[in-house]
Amino acid sequence: MRTRERAERLLAAVTEALPGGPHADAAREAAAQVVRVAQAPISVALLAEGDDDHVVSHHLWQPLLGGGAPALTPQRSTLGYVTAVRLRAVAQDRAAVRTVSVSFLDRAGIARCRSRLLDRLGDGQASAADWAQALAQARRLWPAADARCRAGLTELVALHRAEVFAEHLLGVEAVPARLDAVHQATMPFHVGGATGGVPPFPDATAPGPYAPGTELTQSVLHRVFPAVRRVTVEVDVPQARWPLADEPLELVDLPVLAPHLASGRADLLIEDELGAASAVVLLPGPRRDAERAVRAHPHVTVLAGPGGVALRAGPPAADDLRDAVLGAGRDAGRAARAARAHAAHLDLRRVLRATAAALDEEPAAAPPPPPAAQERLRDLVGRVGTELTALIDDVGRGVAGPDARLDAGMTPQAAVTQRVVARVHSWPQWAVLFAAVAEQHVQPGDGFDREEPPARPDVFEATFRATLRELPSVVGEVVDATVAAWRQRRSPRLGPLKAALLDDVEPARERLALDGSDAALTTLRRAVQLDWLTPAGAPDGAPPAADADAARQAFPLAPDRPLPWHDPHGPGRHQVTVMRVRRELVEAVRRLAVEGLAVEQARRVDAIRHALRELRAALPRTDAELRALAGAGPDVEPDPPQVLARRVEALLDEDDRPLRTEEPDRWSRTGGDDRPSRTDEEGR
Known part of the structure; x- marks a missing residue:
């Protein structure tokens, strides 16, 4: 919170000191990034590995969140999507779902999913292809493909159709939806052998995008679901059970890691969410692939949680898991958030240093063009x-x-x-x-x-x-x-x-x-x-x-x-x-x-x-x-860029003062004159 307040003060001072233009825009965006990172919710991921298509976390929500909490994820696995359960503590005895919203991949995210799917099919040369080349390649692979390969090709075609249907939704956050519509729209993902010869290639056509503002009904979600990035469910939980105060907390339920449910799209979603999470809970069951996925993200704290038998037993195991999330999980989240906010604040200072240097190199400012x-x-x-x-x-x-x-x-x-x-x-x-x-x-x-x-x-x-x-x-x-x-x-x-x-x-x-x-x-x-x-x-x-x-x-x-x-x-x-x-x-x-x-x-x-x-x-x-x-004021002679550079440097010096006041022990440990300079920190 202290870093966010410093960034907000610095942004206000920069906005006043710089008259506008690219320098002020860059500083404003860097400061806004600090604020976003500093107020981001603590994210604890739930990752399960299994041999069937039953979702391990399906029965977890009611004992974990308290009476009244519905099953927030479907009972069976799907083509893979992320459910972010955002908790808010309230003074009531029962949990209740407040809102449900859907966020969508942007075009770059869909292109990454397409490349991952093609890589899984063993055709890396086509991983960077456009849709026309990718679909042509899929048609050539289809007749000789086994059941697993055909499942991947089917998912590739579904991803293409979803991009067409969701054209006006790509990159859009928090589109309202109903939880039952989300569950009913997701179809269980099965890999079965073909009977009676080669099945026909999936239909790759789509009549066109849904109009902006279309309600996310079950039928609409069914067509656009491969383009969904995450489903966010905001849940009110009893304050006595979840003493969160005003601190946001997300429990992010990831797709199940199962060999026969492997999906390039789901793998990418898991990687992205683990990269943003601060802690992860490995749910009961096999953990070899789950541990391998977590090792790729060494910054994530692993909460081992209770044993499989205890977890399935009900409230006691859920209490242990809740205590782990509120304890080590929240501590890891706070530390990770503080580190990210500090890094973003250093980026802001680097932007301001670069701004001052660029202003020093500029010639005397010409009169500004008329508005x-x-x-x-x-x-x-x-x-x-x-x-x-x-x-x-x-x-x-x-x-x-x-x-x-x-x-x-x-x-x-x-x-x-x-x-x-x-x-x-x-x-x-x-x-x-x-x-x-x-x-x-x-x-x-x-x-x-x-x-x-x-x-x-x-x-x-x-x-x-x-x-x-x-x-x-x-x-x-x-x-x-x-x-x-x-x-x-x-x-x-x-x-x-x-x-x-x-x-x-x-x-x-x-x-x-x-x-x-x-x-x-x-x-x-x-x-x-x-x-x-x-x-x-x-x-x-x-x-x-x-x-x-x-x-x-x-x-x-x-x-x-x-x-x-x-x-x-x-x-x-x-x-x-x-x-x-x-x-x-x-x-x-x-x-x-x-x-x-x-x-x-x-x-x-x-x-x-x-x-x-x-x-x-x-x-x-x-x-x-x-x-x-x-509506413009009288002409004002702009300040020379060198004057603006001195102002930015003065703001940076002013930004250093709270740090010296707030961290006396750190300076004393370095022996006064040997304390690390702000420039040294920014260079790391």
Whole structure:
């Protein structure tokens, strides 16, 4: 724990001293390794050797862990997998399974298993082959293989299928599962002779990987089981029986060593687990192969345990085994963990020494490159500026030029004409006139059913003037609709810019509002969404309605001459004359409306161009503005690498002080000046 605390303090100090980059990353990873090793659980392996396929440890769990503990391993041996039983002491009387999870081999681990399987088949040349070569070699060996060789070839094919099925699980730790699904998914491994000729070669095809997040049901586990590295079962045990406090402890049940169950994959799992264990219990039965396996790992303490007969007798033997695990096993685990943590801490110090040396050799630090977020913003602002320039160039064609259209595809002039015709045709005088038409001629009013038709132009002139006063509104609506349609046509080009703005800048809105950068954000928002270009109704500054003189000059009827149908007996009473007069009035209003449209279009184009130019000029361009939008602080001149090297060396000196304080006896035994230097330790 002391080593872990020192590593954590050193990591925090290194992170503060180094600004980042590969040096800081290497130090951080080395310190994290110290912490991982220092808090790793004590691991005691259970290794059995037998002549049948019954698992020796199957009946061990209940007497060892206490009442309520189920059989944590299957009753019969399987293709070989590791069960890590992680104990946690709790204040209760009975043991209980808390969680079950499955961890998978990575691709490198599967490649090692494949090589070991091929080596066992006596074909070492293919041990490093890829799957295509390995399966081709297996097919050539199959017809002449004996039962044991065919069992190995079957396992090789199953390993290949498992890698395909478990593609998204390879290297993944702690995938939740059910204990019964694990036991039911593992099939007993038998080696039998072939009857009735050569059996067919195992099916090597697999339809494809399971999707990420697939539940590890029995059927799924059955297909991916050769890719399983270990099954971890977390068990709550009574504190009175297992006084562990907060110290983690794992009992790792290894595959059975049996000649007819030999598996290259299982051998590798046993080797890996023994390499990580601190102690091993050799369970009752033959021990020749088990002792040979343990001798390959001299750092592992062997707990002989009770004799075979006593162990099978029940609780007393289980108590002896528990006492051995809690005694010599835990002592060995603590010592091994402390040694590994110390070695990892020395590695951390070597990394820091190398870092200081590398920094001393570096030239003076150049200014750091702009942050990636700032460069993305610079690119975004450049693209926005380009798009604003394109809008400035296009607004004339799209609002007042040949490309000007409303949403329905109608030109602005056609839209104004349509509105003018509708307004003039809605004058009340036409209803009176057409109501007076009989036999295609306008008849005088009779004072009862029909009004007297208007006979003087001044009646139409008053309505004409009222219609002219409405023209600015009519023209403004048409121009608004034209601008809106132009904006809609241009909006798809702004979509990617708006998305980039939302991704890179908008998340910092609250911070920008606090430090005064919100104005730049508002400018960018206006530049990528142009709703503000279409005001509602006629904008301020629109041309005024025609004055009295202009209206009088535009009025097409002679004010002092009666209308053609005033004479009930004259030739002008035909209804065609009425429609001709109405057409002249429509044309007079339309001509003024089109003139007003041209003026308003030009005015609106100038206003939009001016607004877009102001937006383009207001875009954030300086490094300070871009840094503020990106959330970066002001430029800071980096410290020279030699200054950073001195900081790292100071941290190493500071790290030495707790050691001198905590180990006075060690220093006194070396005679003061002859004490070993930290550099000497790190070189060992």
